[in-house]
Amino acid sequence: MKGALRKAAGPKMRRKARLQIRSRDRDGARVVYLDGEIDAATISRFQKRMEEIAAGGHRVVVNCRGLQFANTATFGLFYHFHDTISRSGGYFAICELQPKIRDILRMLGLEKELHVFDDMSRALEAAQRSSAGRV
Amino acid sequence: MGRQEKLTLRIPARPESLALVRAIVTQMAEDAGLPEQEVGKVEIAVDEACTNILEHGYRGLEVKQPEIELQIARDDSALRVQIFDRARPFDMTTYSVPTFPDHWHDGHTRGVGIYLIRRCMDEINYRRLQDDRNMLELVKYLAPAAGGTT
Numbered sequence: 491m492k493g494a495l496r497k498a499a500g501p502k503m504r505r506k507a508r509l510q511i512r513s514r515d516r517d518g519a520r521v522v523y524l525d526g527e528i529d530a531a532t533i534s535r536f537q538k539r540m541e542e543i544a545a546g547g548h549r550v551v552v553n554c555r556g557l558q559f560a561n562t563a564t565f566g567l568f569y570h571f572h573d574t575i576s577r578s579g580g581y582f583a584i585c586e587l588q589p590k591i592r593d594i595l596r597m598l599g600l601e602k603e604l605h606v607f608d609d610m611s612r613a614l615e616a617a618q619r620s621s622a623g624r625v
Numbered sequence: 626m627g628r629q630e631k632l633t634l635r636i637p638a639r640p641e642s643l644a645l646v647r648a649i650v651t652q653m654a655e656d657a658g659l660p661e662q663e664v665g666k667v668e669i670a671v672d673e674a675c676t677n678i679l680e681h682g683y684r685g686l687e688v689k690q691p692e693i694e695l696q697i698a699r700d701d702s703a704l705r706v707q708i709f710d711r712a713r714p715f716d717m718t719t720y721s722v723p724t725f726p727d728h729w730h731d732g733h734t735r736g737v738g739i740y741l742i743r744r745c746m747d748e749i750n751y752r753r754l755q756d757d758r759n760m761l762e763l764v765k766y767l768a769p770a771a772g773g774t775t
Contacts, residue, residue, distance in 0.1 A: 529647075530676045531640035559647065561672055562741055566734030573729075590665025597744050598737055599725025 508532070510556075511539045519549035519581075519617040521610070525556030528564045537567055544571050548580035549617040553610050555586040565598050572604050581605070581620035585613040631698040638679040638691035638710065646695065647672055650706060653697050657704045657767055666745035667704065667765050671695075673738035674708050674717075674761055682712025682759070699767075703747075706763045714759055716751045717742065 509526040520543055528536050543550060550571070554560075568584060575582040583605035587595065595601050607613040634649060636642040650671045654664040675693055683691045694709040720739045728737065743749060748764035 527644065527647075529640065529643045529672060530680060531643060559668065559672070561669065561676060562738045563735055566729075566737070569729045570734050590662050590668075593662050593665065594669060594741065597741060600729065603726050603729060 509536060511536065513543055517614045517618060519551050519614055520546070521614075522550065522552045523556065524552060524554050527559040528557065529559060529561050530563075533561065533563050533567075536564070540567065540571055544575055544582075548575070548578070549620065550575060550580070550582050551610065551613045551617055552582075552584045553586050553613075554584055554588070554591065557588065557591060560591050560594070562594075562598070565595060565600055568595075568604060569600060581617045583607060583613040583616060585610045629698070629700045631696065634695045634697070636693050636695070638675075638683050638693050638712075640676075640679065642693070643672055643675055646675055646693075650695075650697060653699060654704055654765070657699050659704070659765065659767065663765065667706070667763075670742045670745040670763055671706055671708070673742050674763065677715075677717070677738055678708070678710045678712050678759075682710055682715060686712060688712075701767070703767055704765045708761045708763070709754075709758050711758055714753045716753075717761065718749055718751050 509524070509528060509532040512523045512525075513520055515521070522540070522543055524536075526532070552568075572582040585607040586609060587606070592601070592606070595604070595606065605613070605616060607616065632649070632653065634646070636646060647668050651664055651668045654667045659667065675695075678693055679691070688711060691711070696705075696707040696709070698705045698707070717739045722740045722743070723733070723737060742763065746763045747766045748762075750760075750762040750764075752760045752762075754760055
């Protein structure tokens, strides 16, 4: 256990939950890049930023490649934004999830409820098709 | 008797403590030889359990310095995470599980943490201790190592 503690005492142990949220327009959609961790310390910032983005855009693609951890409230918000944006005639997708996060999405019965893509180009194509009424 | 290891960690019951808990628990789960996705399950289960304590258990209670204590132990057969707190009692083993996707369709965005803990861990035990602490034990079984003793 001392070995484990020594290893954990390195960069991991000094780790503080951090979350970077960047967004930019691409191919007619607002792409949101998540980098870091969403937990009880960071989820309010995630929710607030997503609400701003959802209010200003009809097509939103969330790229989760840099998302290292997401608590269950994150998945609830994914569904909330999917539902809100879809009801207003928009499109919401998430893509490039880490396997462990996709696993949780599946356990929570959300994989079939949300638009989930392995790569961002597919997500953007689907977002474009949605505007043409083909999704 | 095989190798036994144990670590005790005491943290302030604050959201900012959770990253440290996850870092240590995932390190120990990796060292125990769990596959990556099982490590992820232990990580989110422990995070959700601690989040429930600080967001619900201690809410409204007048405790001077609310804390959470974790005892993480590993032997040949399992990784055991015992979580102690002085919050109000809550036995999550009696919690009724939500139904999916109805839960989401009904507009809920929360309330699935306990369900997920039960899905992610192999065993869950709860006890209200005589010193008025709660003890929640989350257990993940370890697969026997190839070529190990029987």
